Amino acid sequence: MVDVTEVVREKALSVGADGWLDDLPRLVASIERDWRIAVGRPYPDASEAFVAEAVVEDGTPAVLKLIVPREGGAAAREIVALRLADGQGCVRLLREDLARGALLLERLGRPMHQLGLPSRQRHTILADLARRVWRPAPDSGLRTGVEKARWLQEMIARTWEELGRPCSERAVDYAHACASRRAEAHRDEQAVLVHGDVHQWNALEGGDGFKLVDPDGLLAEPEYDLGVIMREDPADGDLRERSRWLASETGLDDSAIWEWGVVERVSTGLLCLRVGLDLVGRQMLEAAERVAAQT
Helix, strand or coil, rough: CCCHHHHHHHHEEEEEEEEHHHHHHHHHHHHHHCCCEEEEEEECCCEEEEEEEEEEEECEEEEEEEEECCCEEEHHHHHHHHHCCCCCCCCCCEEEEECCCCCEEEEECEEEEHHCHHHHHHHHHHHHHHHHHHHCCCCCEEEHHHHHHHHHHHHHHHHHHHCCCCCCCHHHHHHHHHHHHHHHHHHHHHHHEEEECHHHHHEEECCCCCCCCCCCCCEEECCHHHHHHHHHCCCCCCCHHHHHHHHHHCCCCCHHHHHHHHHHHHHHHHHHHHHCCHHHHHHHHHHHHHHHHCC
């Protein structure tokens, strides 16, 4: 069965990938033939791509991922990031075809969000997984933290207007200021490979713990990944205390963690509204309002 979730469909339509949706059955069939795999049940929680169980000719269980084509080279970034991580903290890449946006990945177990772990335990695991990914990668060709900060500023401004300004201008201005400070603080010689989207839906059981999937792949200050952890669970606990705790656990800069969290909370909240994840989006933007009001 070749089908995508409603979130993936909305994201594809939002970037003009209608043709990709129409051609998806033929694309899956061509990958099955060329890679000698059998594609099975799609995963119902996929949010960025067509993702389905697969079995290799020799019986090895795997996962096929076909990434929605869009500006910015998402497939290329993910392939580079997974090659660099080489199974450390991230899912292992078995095979790839950049031209078709196709990745064959090791099959992992249940996602963390199904396990009902307390938030502090989840955040501890996620921060540890992120640390396993961080490493110098100066010649990888990945986007830098400066580029990502500028892209997020533009995305926030554009999406905020398109959605009819669903949060206050104060919240948007604070996110813009935080992104500017993070861009100014970037140093190429100190940047490392970061996953870029470390949250409980992207952490799956594997081996003796968990592994991350769906890396965005950036060369940035490591605090970026912890900013994503700040973005998640927006109504759970004191966010200032969480930032201080993450800084203490990792030895990283509290201000950088906090500011990336501000930027990610607003940008992802707006994105969630755009693709129909209204509850999560509203929660993130409500938290963004509270944070901005305290500045």
